[in-house]
Amino acid sequence: MESAAPKFTQGGLMRHVVVMSFTSSIGVMAIFAVDFVDMIFISMLGNAALAAAIGYAGTILFFTTSISIGVSIAAGALTARSVGAGNQAEARQYATSVMMAGFIASVIIFGLVWLSMDSALDFLGAKQETKLLALDYLRIILPSMPVLMIGMVAGAVLRAYGDAKRAMYATLAGGVVNAALDPLLIFGLGLDLQGAALASVASRVTITLVSLLPAIRLYDGFAGLSVSLMLRDLRAVLAIAVPAVLANIATPIGSAIMTREMARFGTDAVAGLAVIGRLTPVAFAIILALSGAIGPIVGQNFGAGLNDRVRGSFFAALRFTAFYVVGVSVILFLLRGSIAELFSASGESLTIIYLFCGPLALSYIFNGWIFVGNATFNNLGHPFYSTWVNWGRHTVGTWPLVILGASLWGAGGVLIGQAIGGVFFAGLSIWMALRLMDRNAATPPDGPFTPEARFHVIQSRRH
Numbered sequence: 001m002e003s004a005a006p007k008f009t010q011g012g013l014m015r016h017v018v019v020m021s022f023t024s025s026i027g028v029m030a031i032f033a034v035d036f037v038d039m040i041f042i043s044m045l046g047n048a049a050l051a052a053a054i055g056y057a058g059t060i061l062f063f064t065t066s067i068s069i070g071v072s073i074a075a076g077a078l079t080a081r082s083v084g085a086g087n088q089a090e091a092r093q094y095a096t097s098v099m100m101a102g103f104i105a106s107v108i109i110f111g112l113v114w115l116s117m118d119s120a121l122d123f124l125g126a127k128q129e130t131k132l133l134a135l136d137y138l139r140i141i142l143p144s145m146p147v148l149m150i151g152m153v154a155g156a157v158l159r160a161y162g163d164a165k166r167a168m169y170a171t172l173a174g175g176v177v178n179a180a181l182d183p184l185l186i187f188g189l190g191l192d193l194q195g196a197a198l199a200s201v202a203s204r205v206t207i208t209l210v211s212l213l214p215a216i217r218l219y220d221g222f223a224g225l226s227v228s229l230m231l232r233d234l235r236a237v238l239a240i241a242v243p244a245v246l247a248n249i250a251t252p253i254g255s256a257i258m259t260r261e262m263a264r265f266g267t268d269a270v271a272g273l274a275v276i277g278r279l280t281p282v283a284f285a286i287i288l289a290l291s292g293a294i295g296p297i298v299g300q301n302f303g304a305g306l307n308d309r310v311r312g313s314f315f316a317a318l319r320f321t322a323f324y325v326v327g328v329s330v331i332l333f334l335l336r337g338s339i340a341e342l343f344s345a346s347g348e349s350l351t352i353i354y355l356f357c358g359p360l361a362l363s364y365i366f367n368g369w370i371f372v373g374n375a376t377f378n379n380l381g382h383p384f385y386s387t388w389v390n391w392g393r394h395t396v397g398t399w400p401l402v403i404l405g406a407s408l409w410g411a412g413g414v415l416i417g418q419a420i421g422g423v424f425f426a427g428l429s430i431w432m433a434l435r436l437m438d439r440n441a442a443t444p445p446d447g448p449f450t451p452e453a454r455f456h457v458i459q460s461r462r463h
Helices: 013-044 048-084 088-124 128-160 164-188 192-217 227-265 267-283 290-303 307-334 336-342 348-356 359-379 383-394 399-409 411-442 451-462
Strands: none
Touching: 013 048, 013 164, 013 192, 013 267, 013 290, 013 307, 048 088, 048 128, 048 192, 048 227, 048 267, 048 290, 048 359, 088 128, 088 227, 128 164, 128 192, 128 290, 164 192, 227 267, 227 359, 227 383, 227 399, 227 411, 267 307, 267 348, 267 411, 290 307, 290 359, 307 336, 307 359, 307 411, 336 348, 348 359, 348 411, 359 383, 359 411, 383 411, 399 411
C-alpha cells in the first residue's frame, strides 16, 4: 500500500498547482475531447438537427454531471482534510459515506430527470426532429448516471491522497474507449447519434473501473459499507455536498438560459453554441480541473493548520489561470478559421465560433478565478459561498445580460452578455475568499486537527 502522507503540506505551491492541474486536466480533456470528436463525426453526417440535438441533450446531461461533480467535491474535501490531519481511518469512512450517499442520490435524480426530460427539452426550445433525436440520445446515456457517480467519487479520493496521476489514467482510459467506439458505432454500424451515446456509456463504465480499483488496492481508500456509519457522517457529508451540488447545477442552469435564448436565432445558432460547448472544455480543460486540482492542496494545508500555505495556494492558482488562458486564447484566435471549417460552419454558426475564438476566449480568466474561489470555499468549511457565487453568476449575472446582448448584437450578443457577468462575480469571489482566509489567519489552530474540530471552530467564528 502506498504512503498516505499529506504531500501538499510541503514543497513549492506553484509546482503543486501546476502538476495537479495538468494531471487532472488531462483526464478532463480526454472526456471532453471525445465529446468534441463526437461533434465532428456527427457534423460529417451533414444534418444540422443532429448537432443541435447534442446541444440540447448536452445541457440536460451537464445538469446530471454537475451533481456528480458536486458530490465528488465533498468526497475530496473531507478525505483530503482527514489525510492532512493524519487520520486515515476517518478518511476511509468519509469516502465510503460520500460514495453511498451519492449513489442513492444519483438513482433518485436519474428517475426524476427521466420523467421530466421531455418538458425540459420543450423549455430549452427543442422542436420536432431535433427534440426526438435529443430524447433518443438521453434515453441511452441517462441510466449510466449512478455509474459515473461512483467513478467520480473514486477519482476524487485518489486526488485527495495526492495521486492525480491515477485519477488521470481513469479518465484517459474512458476517453480511449469512447474514441475507439465512436467511428465503429456511428459509421460502421450506422447508429448515428445512438452510436455516440452508446460509446459514452462504455466510457463511463471504464472510468469507474479504472479509478475505483487503485483507490481500493493501493490506498485502502474505503471502509466497509455501513448504513449506520453513513447516517452518522451524513451531516458532515451534506454540509459540503449540498452546497457543492447546488453550486455546480447553477452552471447548467446558466447553460440552459443561453441555449433557450440562442434558440431564438435558429438551428444554426444552437449548433454553433453546441460546437463551443464541446470546444471550451477541451481548450480550457486545465481551468475546469482547477477546483478538483487545488482542492486537495488547500484541504491538506487547512487540515494541517498551515494558513500561509492556504493563501499561497490561492494566489498561485490565480496567476496560473491568467497565464494559461491568455496562451490558449492566442492559439484559438490563430486556429479560428480551421475550427470553423472543421465543422462546416456557416451563417450564425460561423459568427459565433469566430466571436468565441476571438476576444471572448479571454473572458475565461474570470471563470477560472471563480473556480479557484469555489475550491477555496469548499475546503475551508464554507461551501455555501460557492453556491451563492455560482447561482449569482448564472442567474442575475447571465439572464439579463444575455437578453440585453441578444437585443443589441444578435446571436453573438448571447455570448457577450454571458462573458460580462463573469467579470463581476470573479471579483466578488476573490474578495470573499480573501476575507475568509484573513479570518482563519486571525485565529490560527494549535497544530493539526480533525474536520470535526474545524467544524466547531468555524461555527464559533460565525457566532
